[in-house]
Amino acid sequence: MTTRVEIINDFLAINVKPGTTIQDVVEAAGSALPFGCRNGECGTCVVEIVQGMEFLSEINEKERKVLKEVGVGANTQNLRLSCQMKIVKPNGVIRIKY
Numbered sequence: 262m263t264t265r266v267e268i269i270n271d272f273l274a275i276n277v278k279p280g281t282t283i284q285d286v287v288e289a290a291g292s293a294l295p296f297g298c299r300n301g302e303c304g305t306c307v308v309e310i311v312q313g314m315e316f317l318s319e320i321n322e323k324e325r326k327v328l329k330e331v332g333v334g335a336n337t338q339n340l341r342l343s344c345q346m347k348i349v350k351p352n353g354v355i356r357i358k359y
């Protein structure tokens with residue numbers, strides 16, 4: 262029971278079990294997505310969720326605060342921090358762009 266995570270920029274896809282963090286996926290897949298603090302404070306790891314938000318953990322307070330600061334433009338509701346979210350449901354497809 263896995264969910265497929267696709268990192269569009271890198272043409273990478275990986276099937277992972279719920280409970281896996283997106284940071285783990287990025288590192289396992291060999292993506293070039295950059296990280297800074299890895300603690301939800303700097304905003305370096307911000308990504309757009311193109312598809313599959315319903316398969317990810319709820320946005321937390323740290324994300325909400327940082328995304329408010331880094332989010333520009335109208336479409337900020339699809340932005341998330343890779344170091345803070347994890348996959349919570351199987352049998353889905355999550356597409357990420359950075």
Ligand code: FES
Pocket residue numbers: 295296297298299300301302303304305306307327342343344345
């Ligand atoms: S690496 Fe700093 S917020 Fe994710």
